[in-house]
Ligand code: SF4
């Protein structure tokens with residue numbers, strides 16, 4: 001369904017800016033905020049899942065092999081995953 | 097049938113709130129609070145009111161609890177004063193932004209320091225820009241009436257905004273007055289149950305209080321401002337209904353003997369009662385003076401203000417608060433803004449009086465009337481020593 005991201009005019013603002021559709025945060029791509037991106041080195045990864053748990057955007061996903069990667073539509077580049085990954089499998093690299 | 101009783105105004109205010117059957121009352125029960133929540137807790141404990149009384153750990157929590165309760169569709173009430181209001185501050189704008197019709201009684205007291213718990217309007221003035229409707233009672237009867245009117249105004253489908261009723265700390269809250277207290281049936285007839293625009297419920301998900309980024313904040317703010325401006329119609333409508341049912345008239349600005357008056361004084365709150373006596377005495381001596389009592393502070397009654405001062409030569413605006421380093425009193429500043437574009441407008445003098453609980457007597461008002469036209473500068477601390 002095509003949906004506007006936000007009201008165009010003040011008259012369209014719902015009382016109290018209330019939102020009635022669930023799950024609409026998916027439409028807001030926080031990935032545009034990113035200055036650095038996390039890059040995973042699966043050779044060092046022990047599959048502990050800490051990056052998955054700590055990501056404040058909940059955008060770290062597990063693949064079929066049990067390794068992890070960020071959904072870059074939402075990863076805002078905060079670096080928490082890299083900071084928390086104690087085997088040092090995640091490196092933050094500058095966005096080009 | 098309404099009963100005529102003699103009662104401390106804070107207790108009568110609590111009785112009026114109980115008649116409105118709030119679902120949730122949250123309050124922090126220590127200075128600077130008044131007897132309002134204390135008496136409500138008694139009423140709940142006695143089983144006279146079926147409400148959840150939450151004894152919270154701070155005013156910040158009191159307002160947060162009211163926000164949550166109101167979000168579920170409950171009727172929520174709290175009361176505070178002075179420093180307590182400041183401790184609530186962070187949540188006040190959130191509640192109005194979320195369009196939650198929380199009702200609050202404020203027993204107006206000074207913001208410290210020096211440490212002071214007495215009557216003053218500096219507490220409410222700090223929150224004048226936060227999107228709450230705001231009424232001022234001049235006596236106990238008005239406090240009782242406004243309390244009941246407030247729920248109806250705030251919860252109206254076209255309003256849905258929080259509202260505060262201001263009654264002067266001590267001068268009103270701790271005074272025993274003879275007043276009419278409506279009965280349950282009358283209040284039930286006047287005040288319907290709340291029909292919330294939306295309510296938090298697992299079956300009908302809704303997000304309240306979401307982030308508003310720069311691309312929406314201007315529109316959201318315009319919508320909030322407009323909601324306050326538009327609430328005026330509902331306030332006037334509810335006051336008409338009140339007058340019809342209870343026979344007591346309410347208007348944004350009440351005029352007292354202003355006909356033919358050269359000098360008119362503007363007051364808010366309990367000072368209006370004393371100023372009336374001064375007007376009576378001066379009129380008896382042939383001095384043409386009059387009085388305006390502001391009852392509606394937010395939304396500010398611009399049109400009524402322009403009309404009320406037509407033909408007046410000097411308007412003395414009294415403020416029980418000082419906007420430190422600013423234009424004097426907040427009321428005078430707003431009156432000046434309201435009248436600036438008028439071709440004919442009175443000279444405006446601003447007297448800062450009754451600060452931090454200092455008495456303002458009939459003689460003080462007479463003296464201010466007599467001194468009209470002699471004020472130097474845009475504001476003056478009336479009666480300041482030195
Ligand atoms: S925190 Fe590091 S080691 Fe643990 S799963 Fe994530 S990338 Fe692998």
Ligand code: SF4
Pocket residue numbers: 037038054055056057058059060070074075076077078079080081082
């Ligand atoms: S950088 Fe931040 S947002 Fe991106 S995946 Fe790591 S923890 Fe999540």
